[in-house]
Amino acid sequence: MADVSTRLAPYVYVCTRMRVRKAKLLPREDYLRMLNMSLTEITRFIEETEYKSEIDELGSSFSGIDLVEVALSWNLAKEYQKILEITPGALHLFTQSYLRRWDIQNFLTILRGKHQGVAAGRIKEVLIPAGKLDREFLDRLLTEDSVERITEAMRGKRLYPVLERELPGALETKSFARLENELYKGFYSELLSDVKSGVKGGSVFLAYIRLEIDFMNVRNLFRLRSGAVEGDIRDLMIPDGSFSIDELQRIAVIENAGDFIDEIQKKAGLKSITGLLEDLRNHRPIHEIEIELTRFMLAEMERLSKRYPVSICPILVYLEKKKYEVQNLRALARGKESNLPAERIKSYLVV
Amino acid sequence: MALKDVKPTRSELIGLKRKIKLSERGYNILKMKRDGLILEFFKVLEEAKNSRGSLQERYNRAVEMIAIANTFEGAIGVKAAAMSVKETPEITLKQKNIMGVVVPEIESSRVRKGLRERGYGLLGTSAVIDETATAFEELVEEIIKAAEIETTMKRLLNEIEHTKRRVNALEFKVIPELTEASTFIKMRLDEMEREELFRLKKIKAKSQKAEA
Numbered sequence: 001m002a003d004v005s006t007r008l009a010p011y012v013y014v015c016t017r018m019r020v021r022k023a024k025l026l027p028r029e030d031y032l033r034m035l036n037m038s039l040t041e042i043t044r045f046i047e048e049t050e051y052k053s054e055i056d057e058l059g060s061s062f063s064g065i066d067l068v069e070v071a072l073s074w075n076l077a078k079e080y081q082k083i084l085e086i087t088p089g090a091l092h093l094f095t096q097s098y099l100r101r102w103d104i105q106n107f108l109t110i111l112r113g114k115h116q117g118v119a120a121g122r123i124k125e126v127l128i129p130a131g132k133l134d135r136e137f138l139d140r141l142l143t144e145d146s147v148e149r150i151t152e153a154m155r156g157k158r159l160y161p162v163l164e165r166e167l168p169g170a171l172e173t174k175s176f177a178r179l180e181n182e183l184y185k186g187f188y189s190e191l192l193s194d195v196k197s198g199v200k201g202g203s204v205f206l207a208y209i210r211l212e213i214d215f216m217n218v219r220n221l222f223r224l225r226s227g228a229v230e231g232d233i234r235d236l237m238i239p240d241g242s243f244s245i246d247e248l249q250r251i252a253v254i255e256n257a258g259d260f261i262d263e264i265q266k267k268a269g270l271k272s273i274t275g276l277l278e279d280l281r282n283h284r285p286i287h288e289i290e291i292e293l294t295r296f297m298l299a300e301m302e303r304l305s306k307r308y309p310v311s312i313c314p315i316l317v318y319l320e321k322k323k324y325e326v327q328n329l330r331a332l333a334r335g336k337e338s339n340l341p342a343e344r345i346k347s348y349l350v351v
Numbered sequence: 352m353a354l355k356d357v358k359p360t361r362s363e364l365i366g367l368k369r370k371i372k373l374s375e376r377g378y379n380i381l382k383m384k385r386d387g388l389i390l391e392f393f394k395v396l397e398e399a400k401n402s403r404g405s406l407q408e409r410y411n412r413a414v415e416m417i418a419i420a421n422t423f424e425g426a427i428g429v430k431a432a433a434m435s436v437k438e439t440p441e442i443t444l445k446q447k448n449i450m451g452v453v454v455p456e457i458e459s460s461r462v463r464k465g466l467r468e469r470g471y472g473l474l475g476t477s478a479v480i481d482e483t484a485t486a487f488e489e490l491v492e493e494i495i496k497a498a499e500i501e502t503t504m505k506r507l508l509n510e511i512e513h514t515k516r517r518v519n520a521l522e523f524k525v526i527p528e529l530t531e532a533s534t535f536i537k538m539r540l541d542e543m544e545r546e547e548l549f550r551l552k553k554i555k556a557k558s559q560k561a562e563a
Contacts, residue, residue, distance in 0.1 A: 069425055105431065105475065112434040112470075123434075126427045176435065180472025220473050223481055227466035236473050286478035287423060331422045338418030348422050 010088045011200055011310045017086060018318040021079075024050065025325050028351045034332050035342040042333050043068055051075045051329075068333040072326045073128045077102075079322055080130040087315065090199055094312055097194045098319065100158065102131035104183045107159060110141050111150060112176055133157070147171065162186045181236060188213055188238050201311020204304050211300070213241035215293055218264055218277070221252055222286050225260070242267050257281070294350050298324065324350040357532045359539035367533040374529060378521040385514040387450050392507045399504050402497045409490045416479075416486040423479045432480045435470035440491060452510045454503040459495045463488050 026049065034042050046068060047055045054071035062070050080099055087095045106127045113123035120142040129135045144150045151167050154160045166179040191209060195202040217237050224233055230253075237248045254260045261281045265274055276289050276296070298320055305313040328349045335345035357363065420429050438461060445456040466473065469484055 066426070069427060073425075073427060108472075108475065109431045109434065112431070116434055118434060126430045128427065175468075175470045177467065177470055177472045181474045184472065184474035216474065219478065223473065223478050224466060227481060229466050238474065285482065287419070287482060290477055290479075291423075327425070330425045334418070334422040334425065338421065340418055340422065345422065348419075 008310055010091055011312075014087050014091055015310055015314040018083075018314045022314075022318045022321060025321055026329075031328055031332065031349055031351050032346075034329075035346055037336075039065065039068075039333060039336045042329075042336060046071070046329060046333075054078070065333055065337045069330055070125065072330055076322065076326045077128050077130040077135075080319065081134065083315070083319065084132075091312065091315065094194055094199050095315060095319070096132050097191055098316060099131040100187055100190075101184070102128060103133045103157075103159065104131075104180075104187060106131065106133055106138055107141070107150075107154065108176060108180055108183070110138065111147055111179075114142075114144070114150060115147050115176070158190065159183060159186070178235065185238055189240065192240055199312055201304075201308045201313045204308055205312060205316065208297070208301060208304065210241055212297065213238045214243065214267070215297075217241055217243060217248055219286060219290065219293075221248065221260075221264070224252060225257075226286070288347070291348060291350065294324070298350060357535060359536045359543070361540065364533060364536040364540065367529055367536065371526065371529045371533060374521055374526050378518060378526065381514055381518045381521065384450060385511060385518055388452070388507055388511045388514060391449050392504065392511060395500060395504045395507060399497075399500045402493070402500045406490075406493045406497045409486070409493045413483075413486040413490040416483040420479050420483040424477065429480070429483070432471050432476055432484075440495075442495065449503070449507065450510075452506050454506050455499055457495050457499040459492065462492050462495070 030045075034045060037045065043055070043064075051071055054074045055067065058067055058071050058074065080102070084092060084095055084099070106129060109126055110123055113120075113126075124139070124142060127135075127138055129138055133141075141150050141153055144153055147167070148171075151160075151163050154163055162182050163179070166182050170176050170179040188209070192206065195206045195209060220236060221233075224236065232249065233252045234245050234249050237243075237245050239245055243251075251260060251263045254263060258281065261277055265277055276292055279289055279292070298317075301313065301317045301320060305311075305317040307313075328351065331348045332345060335348065417429070424432075440462040441460050443458040443460070445458065446453050447456045448454075464484075466481065469481075471480065
């Protein structure tokens with residue numbers, strides 16, 4: 001992304017299209033109405049929206065809740081692929097870079113599935129080709145019969161250097177956890193370098209990415225703490241956030257929970273999420289705090305997109321809002337299926 | 352033992368007396384065993400009650416967590432994370448003896464895993480996956496514990512039933528029949544003795560008459 005164009009025309013074009021798409025997303029009132037519907041009513045409601053073609057297409061292969069979930073995922077993948085098509089030049093590269101987390105997720109699912117001997121059909125059901133690796137490429141990966149051959153098929157892709165470096169260790173330990181962590185660390189590192197490469201709005205987005213890295217590191221510190229993981233945790237932390245890796249290691253070994261949270265709150269970069277950290281002190285489950293943070297991050301991104309209307313922010317805010325629309329519909333359907341109370345489902349919605 | 356099959360002999364009576372003594376000793380031992388087993392059973396019953404309560408609690412928690420995980424991450428996310436786990440828990444079956452009843456002693460390993468051993472990466476998953484995995488690991492642990500207690504309880508119950516049947520058989524069938532047979536032989540022997548005495552008296556009377 002060295003030759004980033006700073007001309008406004010493509011930004012205006014793409015940002016306008018994103019705003020139109022964003023306006024078509026389901027409003028808060030629809031979610032509140034769906035909270036009082038049954039699963040079949042929700043399916044019918046979804047069928048009357050943007051998801052009709054996917055529901056119709058998959059109706060013969062899936063039914064009930066699985067139909068809803070797979071249709072939502074397919075729609076998300078299709079929508080992201082369309083956005084990749086309409087974004088020109090540097091914006092395209094940046095969007096591609098931002099969506100690479102889906103590539104990591106899909107690649108790891110195939111790798112694990114194949115390693116465990118899961119049938120290709122079953123692995124395919126859980127893939128969401130929303131990134132650069134499209135459905136055809138993922139199908140090709142699914143036809144490979146060994147982990148080594150799947151990795152070899154990735155040669156030339158951005159993930160390949162990390163795969164080449166980490167795969168022997170993963171095969172030796174029979175665990176892809178480290179490989180997965182390294183892929184995500186690589187993702188954030190490349191995303192940060194892409195943001196700094198001159199794309200319009202990159203500098204404001206940089207602060208957002210740093211906040212995300214900080215929260216992920218803090219969240220993972222809490223997860224490690226509740227999982228009683230001791231020792232060196234440096235390899236589990238994402239660099240380039242407000243905390244240095246050594247600082248995170250030092251915080252991780254603090255035994256007292258109160259001192260642990262105090263130490264995190266001292267960081268100036270995390271002032272905006274102080275309230276959430278206080279909730280952690282009150283022993284609120286981490287997954288509930290995660291939803292709060294998602295809401296906070298989305299609101300932050302929305303604020304950035306309004307403040308910088310001709311930048312990458314409106315594109316990213318749409319990508320995120322679309323993702324959460326799918327997540328909300330899925331949460332509604334799954335929550336109804338599991339007979340969770342409406343209030344509880346509502347607390348899991350990002351609206 | 353039908354009385355018609357009983358030979359009214361002195362040696363048979365001695366044999367029967369020996370059998371009665373043995374049966375009574377066996378009866379007392381079995382009664383003590385039955386009472387001991389019942390005591391053990393009540394101890395295990397208490398454990399089983401706690402274990403069932405705990406099992407139900409952990410099952411409810413696991414069901415709740417998987418519902419939350421499916422709601423939060425979607426079945427796709429949960430299935431993708433589940434594919435990371437390849438190792439299955441190992442169970443070692445040993446035996447222990449409670450008053451002659453062989454009951455299993457189940458030891459499990461690799462059920463509870465640390466965050467690093469679960470196989471999924473920390474950066475690509477959320478805390479709800481950890482909480483769900485922990486809930487299910489705890490459930491599996493409780494199932495293994497409950498399996499040991501429930502099997503012990505079932506085997507103790509079988510053994511109590513078995514012992515009770517033997518005690519009852521001895522108390523109401525074997526010992527009364529042996530006592531009856533012994534009484535019959537005693538009476539028969541007495542009868543035979545009286546007959547013999549009478550016969551002797553008769554012979555004596557006849558021989559005295561002939562002499563006179």
